[in-house]
Amino acid sequence: MTTIAIIDYGIGNIQSIVNSLIAVGATPIVTRDSADILSAQGIILPGVGAFGEGMANLRKYQLIPIIFEAVRKEKSILGICLGMQLLFQESEEFGHHLGLGLIEGCVKKLPSQPGEKLPHVSWNQLYPPTSERWAHSIFQESVPGIDMYFVHSFAAYPHHKADILSETPYGDTFFCSSVQRGTILGCQFHPEKSGPAGLTVLRNFVQIVTLRN
Amino acid sequence: MAKKRLIARIDVKNEYAIKGIQLEGLRKVGNPNDLSQRYYRNGIDEILFMDAVASLYGRSNLFEIIRLAAREVFVPITLGGGIRLVDDIEAALHSGADKVTLNTQAIRTPDFISEASKIFGSQCILGSIEAKRKGGSWEAYCDTGRNETGLDAIEWAKRLEGLGVGEIIVTSIDQEGTKKGFDIPLVKAICDAVSVPVIACGGAGTPAHILDLFQKTTVDAVAIASILHYNLFSIEALKSFLLLQNIQVRV
Structure with a gap:
């Protein structure tokens, strides 16, 4: 059984992630203990809510060095929603806040677009930036245009196009709906709330983690 | 697009x-x-559980139902009815709900909405409006449609948005359960008044009712009950019908 540590930093509804990992055959542990996190085969950084509060809580529970240590050991880590945004350098949500800086780029409010509402609460489509980008990724058998569930007002803008794993249309623009740099992954949507398609993404993550260990 | x-x-x-x-x-x-x-397996996009008696008896018995549902339903789950305290919201989320919807308590103490949305994020806090026609306008009701509040439903929607709700669900008491179609002027007035996503509830009996609503308003979602509970149309049939008419839904 593949153990996935879900980092518990007092933010968001973790139960759905626990349930979905069980549904795809993994063993989730909800923890903020460094030994638990570093001994798990994969890590999920969950989170909903405000960026500043998310970073403050990671600091409060002294989780930042543990996340860096896990990344240094090339453990697969998946940030979900706010968890993805925290991977970036900085955010403009309620002032200016520094993030983990694992991926270059910043987090900004979605631009106001005709026919779209803020917050963006909806199922919306994912497209690969290039036709080969999804091979061997968490989207390996997903069809371009697949729908996932989003609930957010801010989005990440990576500096390097190569870090973008998928893009999602919003009015006349696209935003980055998932990132990958090596073993560091993030998705703005909620795979644990995106029906069978979302579970497939989590199953692929668990499979990638299993194959790496 | 969304x-x-x-x-x-x-x-x-x-x-x-x-x-x-x-x-x-x-x-x-x-x-x-x-x-x-069953609805999850058939492709529903979200589930909304409403405790029909909680605001009368001051308790909520839904947490156990939510706990069970969250183990097998992997789309967003919202809980409404009987939410009065920050602790109630925490218990709802802990059971596996993603969002809660508030009506009666929001009317009694509007500041509870701003407090709750600060703690849990506005994506998690929905304002529920139960509206009944009064001449040319609509009045907001509380306690599951039993008590008048004196509040104009449209003004109340704007106030809820200002207090920090992430979405607004509007139920037409006049249309609810009738299967005669939505109160489209009501939904349109709410959509025009606020910029957060709006969910319309009350009156869906046929696919054409849902189409009519999506064509005439900018509403983001519909909440349906009778159509599904009485097996009038399948979720697949509803979605195919909407897609045929160029309304974008998840397949």
Whole structure:
């Protein structure tokens, strides 16, 4: 059984992630203990809510060095929603806040677009930036245009196009709906709330983690 | 672009799913967990559980139902009815709900909305409006459509947005359970008044009712009950019909 540590930093509804990992055959542990996190085969950084509060809580529970240590050991880590945004350098949500800086780029409010509402609460489509980008990724058998569930007002803008794993249309623009740099992954949507398609993404993550260990 | 959402609304009384007409004359329609699981398998986009009696008796018995549902339903789950305290919201989220919807308590103490949305994020806090026609306008009701509040429903929607709700769900008491179509002027007035996503509830009986609503308003989602509980149309049929008419939904 593949153990996935879900980092518990007092933010968001973790139960759905626990349930979905069980549904795809993994063993989730909800923890903020460094030994638990570093001994798990994969890590999920969950989170909903405000960026500043998310970073403050990671600091409060002294989780930042543990996340860096896990990344240094090339453990697969998946940030979900706010968890993805925290991977970036900085955010403009309620002032200016520094993030983990694992991926270059910043987090900004979605631009106001005709026919779209803020917050963006909806199922919306994912497209690969290039036709080969999804091979061997968490989207390996997903069809371009697949729908996932989003609930957010801010989005990440990576500096390097190569870090973008998928893009999602919003009015006349696209935003980055998932990132990958090596073993560091993030998705703005909620795979644990995106029906069978979302579970497939989590199953692929668990499979990638299993194959790496 | 953002897809229009179909939400299954399951009203719960004790351990039963129930359905009324104009929020009254409740009839049992099944086991809430059987229904939620079936709707999930058939492609529903979200589930909304409403405790039909919680705001009367000051308690909520839905947490156990939510706990079971969250193990097998992997789309967003919202809980409404009987939420009064920060602790209630925490218990709802801990059970596996993603969002809560507030009506009666929001009317009694509007500051509770801003407090809750600061703590849990506005994506998690929905404002529920139960509206009844009064001449040319609509009045907001509380306690599951039983008590008048004196509040104009449209003004109340704007106030709820200002207090920090992430979405607004508007139920037409006049249309609820009638299967005669939505109160489109009401939904349109709310959509025009606020910029947060709006969910319309009350009156869906045919696919054409839902189409009419999506064509005439900018509403983001519909909550449906009778159509599903009484097997009038399948979720697949509803979605195929909407897609044929160029309304974008998740398949």
